[in-house]
Amino acid sequence: MSFLKVEGLTKRFGGLVAVNGVSFDVNQGEILSVIGPNGAGKSTLFKLIGSFMTPSAGRVLLDGAVISGLSPHKVARTGVVRTFQETTVFKEMTALQNVVVAHQLGHSAGPLGAFFASPAARADDRRSQENAEEILGYLGLGHVRDELARNLPHGYLRTLGIAIAMAASPRILLLDEPFAGMNPEETNRAVDMVEGIRRRGITVLLVEHDMRAVMRISDRIVVISFGSKIAEGTPAEIRDNPTVIEAYLGQDDETIGH
Numbered sequence: 001m002s003f004l005k006v007e008g009l010t011k012r013f014g015g016l017v018a019v020n021g022v023s024f025d026v027n028q029g030e031i032l033s034v035i036g037p038n039g040a041g042k043s044t045l046f047k048l049i050g051s052f053m054t055p056s057a058g059r060v061l062l063d064g065a066v067i068s069g070l071s072p073h074k075v076a077r078t079g080v081v082r083t084f085q086e087t088t089v090f091k092e093m094t095a096l097q098n099v100v101v102a103h104q105l106g107h108s109a110g111p112l113g114a115f116f117a118s119p120a121a122r123a124d125d126r127r128s129q130e131n132a133e134e135i136l137g138y139l140g141l142g143h144v145r146d147e148l149a150r151n152l153p154h155g156y157l158r159t160l161g162i163a164i165a166m167a168a169s170p171r172i173l174l175l176d177e178p179f180a181g182m183n184p185e186e187t188n189r190a191v192d193m194v195e196g197i198r199r200r201g202i203t204v205l206l207v208e209h210d211m212r213a214v215m216r217i218s219d220r221i222v223v224i225s226f227g228s229k230i231a232e233g234t235p236a237e238i239r240d241n242p243t244v245i246e247a248y249l250g251q252d253d254e255t256i257g258h
């Protein structure tokens with residue numbers, strides 16, 4: 001049985017079919033990237049998988065159980081977690097506090113337990129603190145853990161968004177354009193970070209424009225164009241696929257890694 005199964009996902013906005021019957025499987029422990037020219041439907045597909053949008057047709061299954069149609073909160077509880085946009089970072093808290101709070105929200109002893117500072121709640125606090133320190137450490141944020149989020153440079157803030165997602169103990173992490181706007185050095189660091197996440201046994205599904213990074217990091221790639229899947233395969237297979245090359249022609253800000 002496949003780990004995450006995307007089955008005939010379709011999203012219509014009025015007359016526009018943004019995602020058109022897309023199907024693919026994600027295997028446990030792999031890094032799978034979804035690429036496609038601008039406006040191909042990548043973001044919409046991601047929102048459908050994270051249940052931030054309801055599909056017009058099709059479904060998503062995790063370990064054989066249907067998760068599409070559940071609230072984003074419930075989907076996150078099944079282990080499908082999307083990175084948070086920077087806006088959900090609490091700017092007046094430190095990096096560490098942000099991750100501690102995210103962990104507590106996901107694993108709390110309940111509001112009453114927290115209120116009465118029960119032993120269970122105190123044990124939770126300790127666990128949250130240790131967990132947050134560990135996450136910040138392996139994401140390379142250990143040295144800025146006590147900085148207020150509002151003082152962090154852009155790149156660190158983005159990584160903090162990933163740290164907050166990791167605090168929810170994902171089984172599969174959905175990364176939305178993790179390399180966007182990064183210089184080559186930042187991209188290298190981010191690639192290492194994503195590989196580090198996978199080494200912790202977490203499956204990674206990412207949407208990305210940066211073809212060079214995608215070619216380096218992915219086990220497999222799914223290509224969509226005008227809402228439909230046009231190819232699926234290893235980076236080497238995708239690079240030489242004439243349909244993919246054709247779809248990218250005329251996109252001067254894109255290359256497919258040649």
Ligand SMILES: Nc1ncnc2c1ncn2[C@@H]1O[C@H](COP(=O)(O)OP(=O)(O)OP(=O)(O)O)[C@@H](O)[C@H]1O
Pocket residue numbers: 013016018036037038039040041042043044045
């Ligand atoms: N909420 C919406 N209402 C109407 N149309 C939408 C909505 N969201 C997306 N679209 C349209 O659906 C199509 C796919 O958009 P989407 O953002 O998913 O593509 P994308 O591949 O992520 O694009 P990009 O690479 O530019 O981020 C586009 O034509 C877009 O205008």
